[in-house]
Amino acid sequence: MTVTPADENLIGDDADTAAPTTSRWRRNENLVLGLVSVIAFLIFWESSAAFGWANPLFTSSPSRIVAAGYEMFADGSIWPDLAVSAEEFVLGYGLAVIVGVPLGILMGWYSRLNAVLDPFVNALYATPRIALMPLIIIWFGIDLSAKIAIIFLSTVFPILVNTMTGVRTIERDFIKVARSFGASDGQLFLTVALPSSVPNLLTGLRLGLGHALIGIVVGEMYGASAGIGFMMQTAGATFQTDKVMVGIIIIAAVGMGLTHVLKMIERKYDVWRPDHHG
Amino acid sequence: MSHAPLKLEAAGVKLAFYNERMKRQLVVLGGIDLTVREGELVSIVGPSGCGKSTFLSAVDGLVKVNGGTIKVDGKTVSAPGPDRAMVFQQDSLFPWRTVLRNVMYGLELQKRLSKDEMRKRASDLVELVGLGGFAEHYPHELSGGMRQRVNIARALAPDPELLLLDEPFAALDAQTREFMQVELLKILARAKKTALFITHQIDEAIILSHRVAVFSARPARIKALIDIDLPAARTLEVKLSPRFRELQDHIWRLIQEESAPMAKVG
Known part of the structure; x- marks a missing residue:
């Protein structure tokens, strides 16, 4: 023992x-x-x-990038761009979580709802969301709401689909246990379906993160007046390679940092993923 | 024992499924008559696939029967209820709950007790099954034997009248299984419970039980009911006694008779 x-x-x-x-x-x-x-x-x-x-005009160099980055932070010129991008990210990603998680749970739980919505989810999930950009510009213009829309559309499907899979793949044994203890449908949902889908939900949130960052850059390059993507676009158009590199590094660092945080949370729950049982 | 009141009365229990693959009705239980008295432990053995587990699920109320009646304390069973609890195989513990919270599960669903009372009762049971100090551990941190103790404690928590055990030690290694058999006897004596135990191991059935019911091949009926006339306070040494060997041989022959015709067909 x-x-x-x-x-x-x-x-x-x-x-x-x-x-x-x-x-x-x-x-x-x-x-x-x-x-x-x-x-x-x-x-x-x-x-x-x-x-x-x-030619450093094209390739830049580490020291030039550090110098450019230092200058942009020191003179404060980067802050408005960072603030705009951060706002887009928080609103777009937040909205995707608020919509994707509950809808994913409902679609996983109610097979009829799944049957009704599945064709749309599948079609949109398979379409590169960037292809929707012209439509989004027509509907929302080029202000904040257009960026939120593209980030939301980029992010909501990975979150939704993974959450749904989590709810749908509950182990039958757990359902049997809950029923044996006299669980009602509601109790079965709260005590078995929800907790057992947490690992998949976290995977969805992590995948969504990468898509959200793509959404920010693409959205801002398409048409914007501020933001990290916009800054990179204008710097690129004027051959300020150093500044473009600073933008790339900021985006990469944010992506890696947030992914790392979510991965750590995932690892905490990983040990009780059904397929990890001994 | 023979004067104790009846805990379980199963009379003429019939059960049939429609089998999609074979496109025909499959009769699993062909009329089971079985009674269990209070404080008794009755084991069910039989050829594999004979419907032992199905019968247990029917007693638990997870499966509806097509004929006959199942009564627990005189009340007819129609759905799972707090008077019965099932001990499943080891992987049925909720991996996202600690040992204590797993044991609290049934109590949480019933909402009879306050949070503090539930914690008190659950931690008492964790002690009872010998896992004091492991209350805040998660199932993946426990060995197979320990997980089965949690499983037993979880079933005992709502204070059921009848404990149903579905091959609870099947996934354990031989040594741990023998150890858990003795432990189960102690736990049941301490908790003063009546139990119906399914196993495919004849020695396990003999060492644990007051009586052993041998199921026939499908459609299952009770082929024989055997009184285990071994001393009440059992240890593993009882396996060395001649009487134990006799009983083992007798039951083995009964099961063989049922398995042989099936082997010819299959």
Whole structure:
């Protein structure tokens, strides 16, 4: 009668941790190799500009990007763009969560509702949402509401579809247990369907995140008067490669940061995903 | 024991499904008569696929019967109720609930007790099944044997009159299973419960039970009801006694008789 160490459950997830004695070294080894390759790339990039192998007007260089970024933050010129993009993101992504999660749950739970809405969801999920941009401009113009619309449309489907899958793939055993304890339909929903779909829901939120960032950039490049995407667009049109690079780095950093946060939350729930059972 | 009041009365229980694949009616239970007295543990053994689990589900009220009656304390069973509780196999614990919250599940649905009373009762049961100190652990942090203790505690929480156990130790390794058999006897004695136990292991049925019911092949009937006349306070040593061997052999032969014709057909 011993406690199964929690680690044992992770072995199945990650083949790298199969041998506990070598895993720590191997993980460090990967980290060191990754770091070395990034540093080597940055040195090569900087040298290519410094020694005239490439024209920095096109390729920029790490030091130029840092300088441009410092200037944009120091003189405050970037803040309005950041604020506009952040507002679009919060409203678009928030709206997608508010609509996608409940609708996904309902579609997963009620097969009739699913039958009615499924063709639309499928068609829109398969369509690149960027293709809808001209329509969105016609309907919403180029102000904030158009950006919210494209971010919402980009984000809502991954969230909805994953939540729906979570609700639909509840283990039959859990339903049987709940019924055996006399659970009503409502109780079955609250005590089994909702909690068991949390891992899928989180996956949906993480996938939606990437789509939301695409939505911001595309929306602002199509037609806008402020925002990170707009800043990159105007900088690009005037050959300010350094500034374009700053924009790319900001977007990449935000994407990686938020994805990391959601991944950590996901990992917390991962151990009790049905397919991770021992 | 023979004067204790009847807890379960099943009379002429019939059950048939329409089988989509075979395109015909499949009679699973062909008239089961079985009574269980208060404080008794009765095991059901039989050839695989004979409908043991279906009968247990019918007693729990999860499956509706087509004929006959099932009464618990004189009341006819039509749906799951707080007077019965099922112990499922080990993977039926809710992985998102801690041990304590798993045990509280039935109580939460019933809403009879306050939050504090529920916690008190659940933690008492966690102690009773020998898992004090593991109340805040999640199922994935427990071994198979420990998970089954939680499963038993969860079933005991709403204080059922009749405990239904559906091959609860089938997924455990041989050593843990033997250990859990003895533990189950202790837990049931402490909790003073009546139990109906399904197993495919003859030795398990003998060591746990007052009586063993042998089901026939489908459509299932009771082929034999065997009194287990072994000492009441049982330990694993009882398996070494000649009487144990005799009973084991007898039951094995009964099941073989039922399995043979099926093997010819299949």
